[in-house]
Amino acid sequence: MADIKRVGFVGLGIMGAPMAKNLQKAGFELHIWARHPEEAQELVAGGMIWHESLAECAAAVDAQITIVGFPPDVEAVYLGKDGIIANARPGAYVIDMTTSSPTLAQRIEAEAAARGLHALDAPVTGGDVGARDATLAIMVGGAEDDYDACLPLFRAMGTAISHMGGPGMGQHTKMANQIMIAGAMAGVCEGLSYARAKGIPMERVFGAVKTGSAAGTQLSGYAPRIIKDDWAPGFKIKHFVKDLRIAREEAEDAHLDLDMLRQVLLNYENLMLRDFGENGTQALMKFYESGD
């Protein structure tokens, strides 16, 4: 296939909408579809081309990007009979940027290849701010030629772009990242809970430890919110639980017992049952409040 010009984008939420805008700014022709058309109104007014169905959108583009919610959503948009693989043009690139199952990414790649399509898995980190400022980190799995061909797309959305290996390896890297975050966040919340229980103001402890051996993005980003009782989401618990469940399952498949991961996931699942799913991940603090 020649250079990528027409780009489909599905999943126009808090991450997807600014990512699509950055692609448009970089000169690509954007084609969109959404289950709820009102989500797309502003983007259509800004010059993006609306399609009445996912199938029609996928059939119109050189590269189809998705960033949707959960693995079942990924499975539906790729493997459904009205989905991307059944309808994309031969030779097209299909790129899932959802944080999703590595095993599913490998299955999608195999199905895509059987139809002459080029699939990449390319989850991101950097949050809504990174999406808006085009400073996302993007971890890509798939064939090297396909990675090279899609680099102009990634460069329009992010800064730290890494080819991690074959199909699924972008997702595996994101899982490793999420496992690291789980440990760091548990450390932040258990350390601050300890300080609070011992009667030291949390902001004083944060001031004393923030630049030393305990320093990190989770501490500097979330301790100030915890101190202010601010549980609004930078990243929602329900999405973190989705990620950590995938990581746990993939670890078990590899006969790897990651006990910190298991424990932290259990604690977040407990918070989901207590209706904290829409709160930010820093609400792990709530787990250490009630003594249960």
Add this chain to the structure above:
Amino acid sequence: MADIKRVGFVGLGIMGAPMAKNLQKAGFELHIWARHPEEAQELVAGGMIWHESLAECAAAVDAQITIVGFPPDVEAVYLGKDGIIANARPGAYVIDMTTSSPTLAQRIEAEAAARGLHALDAPVTGGDVGARDATLAIMVGGAEDDYDACLPLFRAMGTAISHMGGPGMGQHTKMANQIMIAGAMAGVCEGLSYARAKGIPMERVFGAVKTGSAAGTQLSGYAPRIIKDDWAPGFKIKHFVKDLRIAREEAEDAHLDLDMLRQVLLNYENLMLRDFGENGTQALMKFYESGD
């Protein structure tokens, strides 16, 4: 008591020796004693004043500093009949910089006050590099007047100096710091173990995640050593186990269930039983190798 001029220093190991040198450089008169006199030879050659016993050393100074190994060592040097509290001059400052039990620090402070002495607990972070370069972070518990009087000593050894509250609060802050480190290190090792099990080179994963949401001192400091199979200690497992056992006990005293801390400590204790106690804390990776 007038300004501090004569400073006693006991515990002339990898941390203590350079800290004593920095105090000497700042103009204080250093008085030393060591259980193994050969440890002190170089310092005596450099102008520090040798004493034949701890009691004699403590009796000669305006401020007595200690940084020894474990809480029983702290208890012995402070509360033994030939120890610091029984022998220091009325009005002297006694400052324990060992990472040790907050409860013991409070007991020492009470015994010291009963004899007209001023006790501070002042554990540090920053490792041997911070000790040498006088860039330690120092977390101090004790009376504000005593903290103010001893600030010139702390400034000779460190940069980030914080008064955390009354007796024991320096130690409590250090415990909060160690709990945060435990979580971060578990995250690093579980994340890298996951990547290795899935066949992605660890250095490639480190490159992709090191500046994002998982970034931190533990990741940037230890992942490169793990990648090179370098298990030499920056900080020894046996000392980290000591710290985390104190933290676990103090958390239990406060009816606080810190399950990540408990789990990570169990894993380090397992490594101790397997003779990894002299290795660096990054050898937590070994826990995830054998599948047990």
